[in-house]
Amino acid sequence: MRLKPLHPISVFVMVVAVNGMGAAQAENLEQTQQLLSTRECQNCDLSDVSLVYNDLSRVNLQGADLQNANLSHVDLSGANLSGADLRGATLFNADLSDADLSNANLDRADLRQAYLVDADFEEASLTHTLLQGAIGLPDTVASLQFLYDMGLAEADRGNFEEAYRYYTRILELRPDEPTVYLARSLARYHVADVGGAIADANQAEALFTASGDVEGQLMAAGLSQRIIDQQEAIAEGPSAGKPNFINLLESIVPFVFQFAF
Numbered sequence: 001m002r003l004k005p006l007h008p009i010s011v012f013v014m015v016v017a018v019n020g021m022g023a024a025q026a027e028n029l030e031q032t033q034q035l036l037s038t039r040e041c042q043n044c045d046l047s048d049v050s051l052v053y054n055d056l057s058r059v060n061l062q063g064a065d066l067q068n069a070n071l072s073h074v075d076l077s078g079a080n081l082s083g084a085d086l087r088g089a090t091l092f093n094a095d096l097s098d099a100d101l102s103n104a105n106l107d108r109a110d111l112r113q114a115y116l117v118d119a120d121f122e123e124a125s126l127t128h129t130l131l132q133g134a135i136g137l138p139d140t141v142a143s144l145q146f147l148y149d150m151g152l153a154e155a156d157r158g159n160f161e162e163a164y165r166y167y168t169r170i171l172e173l174r175p176d177e178p179t180v181y182l183a184r185s186l187a188r189y190h191v192a193d194v195g196g197a198i199a200d201a202n203q204a205e206a207l208f209t210a211s212g213d214v215e216g217q218l219m220a221a222g223l224s225q226r227i228i229d230q231q232e233a234i235a236e237g238p239s240a241g242k243p244n245f246i247n248l249l250e251s252i253v254p255f256v257f258q259f260a261f
Contacts, residue, residue, distance in 0.1 A: 035059065057095075077115075097136070116141075133162060144170055145261045151183060152257060160190040178207035179259040182220055185227075186252060194231055198224050219255055 028045050035041040036054070043063040050070040058078040065085045072092040076099050083103045093113045102122040110130045117136030126141060132150065151166030167184035170177065185200035201224035208216035 035061070082120075139173075142169070143261075144174060148180065148183075148259070148261065151187075155183070155187055155190075158190075160187040163187040164191065176207060178204040178211070178213070178216055178220065179256060181207065182216070182223065182252065183256045183259075185220075185223060186256070189227060194227060198227055201227065216255075219252060223252055 028047075028049070031041055031044040031046060032049055032051070035044065035046070035056075039056070039058070040060040041064060042060055043065075044061070045065045046061075046069055047065050047067040048069060049066070051074055052070055053073045055075045056071075056079060057075045058080075059076070060080045061084055062080050063083040064081070066081075066089050067085050068088040068090075069086070070090045071094055072090050073094060074091070075095045076091075077095045078098045079096070080100045081104050082100045084101075085105050086109050087105050087107045088109060089106075090110045091114050092110050093115075094111070095115045096111075096119045097115050097117045099119045101124050102120050103124065104121075105125045106129050107125050107127040108129065109126075111134050112130050113133040113135070114131075115135050116138065119136070119138065121138055121141045124141075131137065131141075132154065147166050147170050151163045151170070154160070154166065155163040164184060164187040167180050167187060170180050171184070174180075181200045181204035185197045185204065188194075188200060189197035201220050205217055205220035205224065208214075208220055
């Protein structure tokens with residue numbers, strides 16, 4: 001008896017099923033089900049698992065292997081992730097408030113826009129971790145240099161509102177740092193906060209003067225005056241006063257980028 005050849009659609013379904021089984025094995029379904037049913041999975045292998053939008057608040061994942069896991073938009077508030085391996089994990093927009101991440105490995109993890117209020121990062125590894133837009137970064141994680149670098153990175157991407165927030169946080173911790181005022185002046189100018197930009201440039205000039213930094217003083221005074229000149233040109237008419245950001249920034253940006261705490 002001759003067998004009928006399989007219909008192309010049947011072959012496609014079989015291939016998808018086999019591939020699906022491979023993915024399920026990779027996610028280790030048994031341990032994933034254990035986590036979801038008992039909310040406890042210490043030292044589990046959950047590498048590559050996808051748990052997007054799940055409520056995992058207060059789960060116990062101490063020491064779990066969560067490498068490359070997709071935990072975007074997951075509620076992990078109050079979760080025990082101490083000692084967990086989260087290398088390469090995606091935690092975009094996840095809620096990690098009150099989570100225990102002590103001794104966790106978060107190298108190359110994506111924590112952009114994550115909510116981190118009161119999270120414990122003691123002894124956690126955060127090499128090349130993405131933290132843009134994260135809310136509530138603990139001071140133990142957010143060093144002044146880290147915040148400054150993040151501000152520069154956001155400004156370089158054209159996200160000046162976010163850059164402004166990073167610079168403002170630095171100035172809340174160290175209100176006498178003139179270069180940060182200079183950087184924030186540029187950010188404020190780009191979001192059309194002209195008055196704030198001039199005020200920050202003037203504050204930078206005063207602080208540079210007090211510290212005897214002549215180069216910084218001249219840079220800040222020049223920035224303030226150029227902003228004023230641009231605004232006066234705009235007031236004279238559209239053809240005469242279109243601001244030229246390139247000319248305005250060409251001498252300031254290298255100075256700002258060279259600064260380090």
